[in-house]
Amino acid sequence: MSATGCRGPAWAVIAGGGTGGHIYPGLAVAEALADAGRAELHFVVSRRRLDSEVVAAAGFAATGICARGFQRRIAAANLRAACALACGVWQCWGVLARTSPKVVLAQGGYVSAACAIAARLRGVPVVVLEANAVAGAANRLSARWAKACATAFDGTALAGAVRTGLPVRAAIARMHPDSPQGTAGGEARSAARAALGVAESRRLVLVTGGSQGSRRLNAAVDGACALLEDRSEVTVRHLVGQAGANQAPSPPSEDPHRGLHYQRLAYEHDMPAALAAADLVVSRAGGSALAESAAAGRAAVVVPMAGASADHQVANAAALAAAGAAVVIPESELNGQRLATEITDILGDPARLEAMQAAAARFAQPDAAGRVAALLIAAAGERSLP
Structure with missing residues (x-):
């Protein structure tokens, strides 16, 4: 099934941005969801122009939000990062209110953290997707209330982690x-x-x-x-x-x-x-x-x-x-x-x-996108199509 952008209600919101590694796995999952009859999807990305361009080229709508990484030391920049995170959570609240998704996929990074926090506040189920052998801070936070955690590597320290492999483009x-x-x-x-x-x-x-x-x-x-x-x-x-x-x-x-x-x-x-x-x-x-x-x-x-x-x-x-x-x-x-x-x-x-x-x-796990899509469908309380 071909993917189509969603600017109204969405079956799922896929959050992540700032680098290709936080965009392309989500697009692969989106393709798998579309093939499973769930093509109404919306992306939450950073304000980096390339993020929106890549998502739009794949046929999906996207909203860019405030996002800034934290320093791993005491720094004035962390105050700005905290303000950006609060702004991002507020923006994601609006996206979730407008799209009413059944589930959110959090791909890591501070874009996804903002969306996962907003989902938690609104009672929307979250599935975490971790691309690295060692989980990042954003996914460690989101995993605390996630319905499932999909990982690319064996042994990643997240509660309830399931190695699905990392989705790649079809x-x-x-x-x-x-x-x-x-x-x-x-x-x-x-x-x-x-x-x-x-x-x-x-x-x-x-x-x-x-x-x-x-x-x-x-x-x-x-x-x-x-x-x-x-x-x-x-x-x-x-x-x-x-x-x-x-x-x-x-x-x-x-x-x-x-x-x-x-x-x-x-x-x-x-x-x-x-x-x-x-x-x-x-x-x-x-x-x-x-x-x-x-x-x-x-x-x-x-x-x-x-x-x-x-x-x-x-x-x-x-x-x-x-x-x-x-x-x-x-x-x-x-x-x-x-x-x-x-x-x-x-x-x-x-x-x-x-x-x-x-x-x-x-x-490699070439069927990773389908595996993550199945976790999302289960988290939404639905059954996969035959």
Whole structure:
């Protein structure tokens, strides 16, 4: 069933925003709910323009609210964050009053915390979706009154946690080898490469630091590309994000016929195609990035962000590495030489690359969106459609 936006009464409100990792899992759940006959959905997001644009492109209505993260220390900024949270709760109260949902999905972050608090005050059931191995503060709060807590990893410390896996977009879930609508074959890969301008003869390394980007990762990629400039069998598709959008590119070559082929983009508007075309993914260790690369069955080199809340990216990366699907580079060890070495070693060993890809597919939960949708339907006191 195709998804349709809801500007009146909604069956569910899906809350989360500020990063792609707090948007795309909710969109995947929305697709599953629409397929289950519950397409009247409304999103609550941050005021970041990209949030509303991504949700609108998927066919759903969204309301942007006040949201600001708290500092993990005594700071004047926390007073502003508290005021923003109170404002956000008030705005969410209005959204819930207008849409009268049967259930709220809280995806983590302070957008979802505001909506979960408003839902608690209005008596609307809440289901928590935690993307990381270590739960964030917002979800730890919301879990206190949630009907259910869906997690991406085993062992996440939330009351009543059920590992569903992290939902990914349907177009990515279909790449999984076990998908009945599988698009992981050579024909889909060839079509994706043609669309991206990548030759069939090349190995494609997809690099992403998330929608906001990572200056540290971008610098390491520039250094690695300089060392790999003679590798005519490799293409690097580098998504620099907001952090690198205004930086002058420094590729060794943008010529697809000479040496390393380098593509530089601020944002990838067709991530399913990019993953379909890729052989290896280099990324941060956010839950959404890892879930998407695993669902697509792609080997990964992951660089956990140092200083992330409760070191959740370190825990995420460790889980994927333990499954045999990833190599981890600590941020303190990240530089062009180390990154170039890891890329060369993996791409230069076809058996190892294939084993990592198979391990990624085993780690993935391609039916996660349906599992989370089932929890929402149960929390709303309804039965799933046959």
